[in-house]
Amino acid sequence: MEKRIFLSSPHMSGNEQKYINDAFETNWIAPLGPNVNAFEEELAAYAETAGAAVTSSGTAAIHLAMELLGVGQGDTVFCASLTFVASANPILYLGAEPVFIDSEEETWNMSPKALACAMEEAKAEGKLPKAVIVVNLYGQSAKMDELMAICGAYGVPMIEDAAESLGSFYKGKKSGSFGQYGIYSFNGNKIITTSGGGALVSNDLDALAQSRFLATQARDAAKHYQHSVVGYNYRMSNILAGVGRAQLEVLEERVQARRNVFDRYMEALGDIQGVHFMPELEGTYSNRWLTALTLDPKLIKVTPYELIDALEAENIEARPVWKPLHMQPLFEGSKFYPHAEDGVVSERLFAEGICLPSGSNITVEEQERVVRVIRRVLSD
Numbered sequence: 001m002e003k004r005i006f007l008s009s010p011h012m013s014g015n016e017q018k019y020i021n022d023a024f025e026t027n028w029i030a031p032l033g034p035n036v037n038a039f040e041e042e043l044a045a046y047a048e049t050a051g052a053a054v055t056s057s058g059t060a061a062i063h064l065a066m067e068l069l070g071v072g073q074g075d076t077v078f079c080a081s082l083t084f085v086a087s088a089n090p091i092l093y094l095g096a097e098p099v100f101i102d103s104e105e106e107t108w109n110m111s112p113k114a115l116a117c118a119m120e121e122a123k124a125e126g127k128l129p130k131a132v133i134v135v136n137l138y139g140q141s142a143k144m145d146e147l148m149a150i151c152g153a154y155g156v157p158m159i160e161d162a163a164e165s166l167g168s169f170y171k172g173k174k175s176g177s178f179g180q181y182g183i184y185s186f187n188g189n190k191i192i193t194t195s196g197g198g199a200l201v202s203n204d205l206d207a208l209a210q211s212r213f214l215a216t217q218a219r220d221a222a223k224h225y226q227h228s229v230v231g232y233n234y235r236m237s238n239i240l241a242g243v244g245r246a247q248l249e250v251l252e253e254r255v256q257a258r259r260n261v262f263d264r265y266m267e268a269l270g271d272i273q274g275v276h277f278m279p280e281l282e283g284t285y286s287n288r289w290l291t292a293l294t295l296d297p298k299l300i301k302v303t304p305y306e307l308i309d310a311l312e313a314e315n316i317e318a319r320p321v322w323k324p325l326h327m328q329p330l331f332e333g334s335k336f337y338p339h340a341e342d343g344v345v346s347e348r349l350f351a352e353g354i355c356l357p358s359g360s361n362i363t364v365e366e367q368e369r370v371v372r373v374i375r376r377v378l379s380d
């Protein structure tokens with residue numbers, strides 16, 4: 001059996017050990033310390049936001065953002081349907097109700113048309129959502145101008161789930177820096193990693209200070225242990241923040257590498273009738289975290305599952321596109337707003353989509369192996 005090719009594996013730069021050693025030498029083995037402070041400053045400088053608060057995971061950062069926006073029991077939160085469950089789980093943590101919004105074709109992300117429809121109905125019912133969670137799938141920015149205009153018109157804050165889009169741009173502005181809060185993830189499979197971790201970025205420094213308070217068990221200013229509100233244990237450790245600092249230094253190289261991976265797949269497979277690569281909206285620059293494509297069932301008899309199985313037989317890891325959250329048993333009965341009456345875009349992308357191995361450390365030879373299997377299976 002040939003060596004396994006992973007979907008997206010960690011890619012260390014070599015400098016991580018230096019920052020980890022600093023933490024050990026000074027005995028800062030805690031969920032605070034100089035690496036945490038420096039990583040927050042460096043991340044905010046990168047994102048061009050006033051500040052950043054680093055957390056134990058991206059999910060924790062989403063939870064904190066919603067908490068800061070006052071999401072609670074009985075509230076509704078609008079969320080993109082085509083995403084990883086972590087975008088929406090914190091809605092349930094807070095006892096609120098998710099309403100799912102379909103994708104549109106040009107970015108695979110939240111449809112402004114469906115969002116406008118959902119907002120209009122919510123307003124008519126006298127119950128606007130507490131927040132809208134926009135996701136930038138596989139590195140591609142959603143249609144921010146349109147989505148922000150709708151949120152602005154109704155006075156509803158936006159949380160930008162940029163867990164997959166660190167290093168991407170929308171009209172020259174850093175992905176994650178839109179909306180009231182932006183969220184990054186440094187999970188092991190993301191474009192840069194701290195093994196596990198996340199961040200909240202914002203221009204509201206008071207809110208970020210409050211997020212750090214909530215993330216460290218909400219300890220009141222007193223000599224003894226005093227607590228007035230519910231807190232969490234959500235801070236990033238000083239060791240992992242050291243890994244993050246070294247990873248951030250190579251972010252641009254990682255983006256370039258993943259874009260090269262995408263270009264090579266496009267070159268090698270783009271001529272096959274019925275293979276459609278995920279688009280890149282004009283004016284946006286995707287980090288191409290994962291190379292995603294769809295197989296048109298009218299032209300290709302092989303299903304994504306059959307292709308994934310054929311790749312697996314060759315020790316190659318590929319995955320379906322996220323299963324829309326409105327189709328998940330967990331969210332059964334939740335409201336959903338489709339892009340158009342006669343076609344649900346997220347469901348089609350799920351049925352036809354596949355994500356190929358896209359790590360920044362995949363070699364040209366490994367990619368050729370992937371391409372060979374795909375060409376063989378699709379020509380059967």
Ligand SMILES: *Cc1c(COP(=O)(O)O)cnc(C)c1O
Binds near residue numbers: 135164185
């Ligand atoms: C990875 C991911 C998250 C969650 O991040 P964790 O750090 O794993 O908690 C949230 N949203 C999306 C879209 C993701 O891909």
